[in-house]
Amino acid sequence: MSTHPSPAAPPRTWLILAEKGGDNAQVLALGDALPWSCETRQVYMREEWLFGKPRVGAHLDHLDLARCDPLEPPWPDLVITMGRRTAMVAFWLQERSGGKTRIVLLGKPSGWMERFDLVIGSAEIQLPPLDNVLRIGLPLLRADPKRVAAAAESWRPRLAALPRPLVGLLVGGPTGPFIYDRSTTHELIGLAAQVRREGGTPFVTTSRRTPEAVARTLQEKLPEGSELYLWKPDAALNPYLGLLGLADAFVVTADSVSMAVEVARLGRPLAILALPTGPLGGLDLRRRAFTRWLFQPPHAGLGGRLRKTLALAAFRSGVLTHTRDFAALHDWMLARRIAVWAHPGETRWTKPTQPVGDDLEAAVARVRGLFSPDEVNAPRRVPSANASTGA
Numbered sequence: 001m002s003t004h005p006s007p008a009a010p011p012r013t014w015l016i017l018a019e020k021g022g023d024n025a026q027v028l029a030l031g032d033a034l035p036w037s038c039e040t041r042q043v044y045m046r047e048e049w050l051f052g053k054p055r056v057g058a059h060l061d062h063l064d065l066a067r068c069d070p071l072e073p074p075w076p077d078l079v080i081t082m083g084r085r086t087a088m089v090a091f092w093l094q095e096r097s098g099g100k101t102r103i104v105l106l107g108k109p110s111g112w113m114e115r116f117d118l119v120i121g122s123a124e125i126q127l128p129p130l131d132n133v134l135r136i137g138l139p140l141l142r143a144d145p146k147r148v149a150a151a152a153e154s155w156r157p158r159l160a161a162l163p164r165p166l167v168g169l170l171v172g173g174p175t176g177p178f179i180y181d182r183s184t185t186h187e188l189i190g191l192a193a194q195v196r197r198e199g200g201t202p203f204v205t206t207s208r209r210t211p212e213a214v215a216r217t218l219q220e221k222l223p224e225g226s227e228l229y230l231w232k233p234d235a236a237l238n239p240y241l242g243l244l245g246l247a248d249a250f251v252v253t254a255d256s257v258s259m260a261v262e263v264a265r266l267g268r269p270l271a272i273l274a275l276p277t278g279p280l281g282g283l284d285l286r287r288r289a290f291t292r293w294l295f296q297p298p299h300a301g302l303g304g305r306l307r308k309t310l311a312l313a314a315f316r317s318g319v320l321t322h323t324r325d326f327a328a329l330h331d332w333m334l335a336r337r338i339a340v341w342a343h344p345g346e347t348r349w350t351k352p353t354q355p356v357g358d359d360l361e362a363a364v365a366r367v368r369g370l371f372s373p374d375e376v377n378a379p380r381r382v383p384s385a386n387a388s389t390g391a
Helices: 021-033 084-096 144-158 181-199 212-221 238-245 257-265 278-295 301-317 326-337 358-366 373-377
Strands: 012-017 038-042 078-082 100-104 119-120 133-135 166-170 202-207 227-229 249-253 270-271
Touching: 012 021, 012 084, 012 257, 021 038, 021 078, 021 358, 038 326, 078 084, 084 100, 119 358, 133 358, 144 238, 166 181, 166 238, 181 202, 181 212, 181 249, 181 270, 202 238, 249 257, 257 326, 270 326, 278 301, 278 326
Parallel strands: 012 038, 012 078, 078 100, 100 119, 119 133, 166 202, 166 249, 202 227, 249 270
Antiparallel strands: none
């Protein structure tokens, strides 16, 4: 990217936020850790693009501009964001600034990867070995400690009489390459039965993505003494945060990165329930595993150099692109004994034997490296009214 003269103040930084709370949380975590103040810009999608995928480009066609925060000069020196739709806003801002705005993306790009100054990908994001890539372990996602504490206080009287251990079974839903079938429901019921046999209470919660048939079977067949919450939009009594604060251990289905990461960062015993894939899903898993192998060559040696060359050629030709590999995150967590596999009748919930670790400092260091020492160490700007004050 082009350079520009050092300003008399630190980089003017915008955190572009949208409707996804998990994405916003990671962007805010990085922004709050920077040694200068950041301003937030909240944007909203037009209804047809809340779930649809607009074409990647430097435009705002997908935004409901009447509801968005102003996107006006002075243009930012730096934009931090996450997701396809907000990345397009960042590209638009970069063009308006004459190419001076640097862009940091968290997570998987949807295109134009080499236009980003920095892409930060956690273990499940498979990215080609480019110079603008920073690989980290867990996503920069964490449950808000204040919200968890408040929810724990609210739920404590309701959960106090339940036999311990209290085990949260957090159920997601189908997502490529995973499916939910009868075996999935059978294993969830088996895990709940194990907790009951051990004298504890299984507290099962479904999510927005949980198939109705799975929820109905759980409602009918969970063992006596189980607790079940069936997800509803905007429900005031969702127990999820309360369980994060109060449960003794957790089972999380393998499709949910966010729930597994939030539990892991609390240092709680965590078991991951493997999910079936079906014939095409199995092939898809192997494709993702091969991409992981190719995109993460050794740093030294002839073999590493050849693999990097092949990876870049495959990426730039479009044969292989950046992808999400859930198995890579599971392997990362299992290797560090942050989690175990869940097996009905055999699961042993034990606390992690080593700290989860946090790559936030490494991410901050790479962001700082996009600017000169004079820029980074200049006196802070006074934040605007919608600013998020840095740590």
